[in-house]
Amino acid sequence: MKRLLRVLIIASIVLICGDVNAKNYPKPIQKRIDKAVKTAFGAEDVQFVDLPEVSYDLDSFPGIEKVSISKLVNEGKAIGTAGFASSKGKNDLFxxxxxxxxxxTIKKVVILVYRSSYGGEIMAKYWLKQFEGKHNGEQLEFNKDIDSISGATISAPAITTGIKSLSLLMVYLKEAGRI
Incomplete structure (x- = not known):
């Protein structure tokens, strides 16, 4: 019940403050982002350098609705890239x-905002850990490489498809010299 209340509060903040891909994130979401970066890279003072909108056709990358990409910089050195994306569950985007x-290579996955009242099980850290270490969309087939999770019949395959597409997009942009 507390988790559902927390998710509803964060979703309300996002609706009031705007899209999570904006430069000024609501404080609870920014804390989650900062913690993920610190856990993944072991760095605290990381700057997010928003990359200019690059031209790519999201239809070629199914399962993702919106994408925003930032370069992660620590002490003047690029340490990685952050891909913010949205995918659609049964009724709502997350x-x-x-x-x-x-x-x-994927270092960490974090659900920032989950708007639906069903399927929130995909927010479990132990389940999201399955994506770590994957590269270029490899080994990201739902129910083969990525285990299902009870209570997230639609959201689990949706995020798996979204992360696979985002991974393929990031490799494509890197190879094209856009990242």
Whole structure:
């Protein structure tokens, strides 16, 4: 019940303050982002350098609705990339952050805002840990490489498809010299 209340409060803040891809994140979401970066990279003073909108066709990368990309810089050195994306569950979009190292290998996945009253089980850290270490969309097949989770029949495959597409997009942009 506390988790649901917390999710509803954060979702309300996002609706009031705007999109989580904006430069000024609501404080609870920013704390979650900072903690994820510190855990993944072991760095505290990390700057998010927003990359200019790059032209890519999201239709070629199914499962992601919106994408925002930031370069992560610590002490003047690039340490990784942050991909903010949204995917659609049964009825509502949910927003998440995928942290990539310089080789575009997934370091960490964090659900930032989950708006639906069902499927929130995908927010479990132990379940999201399955994505870590994956690269270029490899080994990201739902119910094969990524285990299902009870209570998230639609959200679990949706985020798996979204993360796979985001991973493929990041590698594509890196190879094209846009990141």
């Amino acid at each position: 927003d998440y952050l995928v942290l990539f190292d310089e080789s575009m």
